[in-house]
Amino acid sequence: MRIYIAEDEPLAAAKLKFFLEKLGEGPDISLFDNGMSVLAAINRETPDVLFLDIQMPEITGMQLLERLPAGELQVIITTAYDQYALPAFGFQVADYLLKPITIERLSTALAKVKETLRLRQLDREIHAATLSIRCDGRDETLHASNIVCLESLKDYVRISLFNGQNRMVLAPLHSFEQQLPAEFVRIHRSAIINRRAIASIDGNEVTMSNGQRLTIGKTYRNILK
Helix, strand or coil, X not given: CCEEEECCCHHHHHHXXXXXXXXXXXXCEEEECCHHHHHHHHHHCCCCEEEEECCCCCCCHHHHHHHCCCCCCEEEEEECCCCXXXXXXXXXXXXXXEXXXXXXXXXXXXXXXXXXXXXXXXHHHHHHCEEEEEECCEEEEEXXXXXXXXXXXXXXXXXXXXXXXXXXXXXXXXXXXXXXXXXXXXXECXXXXXXXXXXXXXXXXXXXXXXXXXXXXXXXXXXXX
């Protein structure tokens, strides 16, 4: 990950950088000792994560938060003051670390950020992926993000969409697997589902967000878990 540290205390910045390197995040860490310099850097090239101290020269951490695009950057507050927690979370910061920061607490914050970044990447992949199908004598392109599940019905595949519509395609189910992003998983020899469309799982049955109930095949249970 590309990481920026905005911290005006050299020892605190060095300690945080050392902990990050111990956690395997060393190759791309940049240090800034005031709010204006880090803001200028973010405007040039947005990092994945910003560790932001509250009390800094020129502009404070809270003032900097007001100037950042909402939701674009994963921000972790690092401060000795707990009174800023509520307003900081109002800016949707990823975490709030009180000094002195331990490596264990830092590891937890990093895990949270990485999971958020992973889900964002999956979301981009699923929205970018498309299926080219032929249905009712015409060609059609379906966005994977609109698909709830695919079911094999003899020689046909029924593709169920979030808008309640279905498409019946004359093709084997396996012909779609390579076209689908990682969020799709086979749960039965006759069914592939969008994991984001799962409403609940009860024993050997999964209920999708559109109300469809599908059986989980014995050989696919561990994959789904």
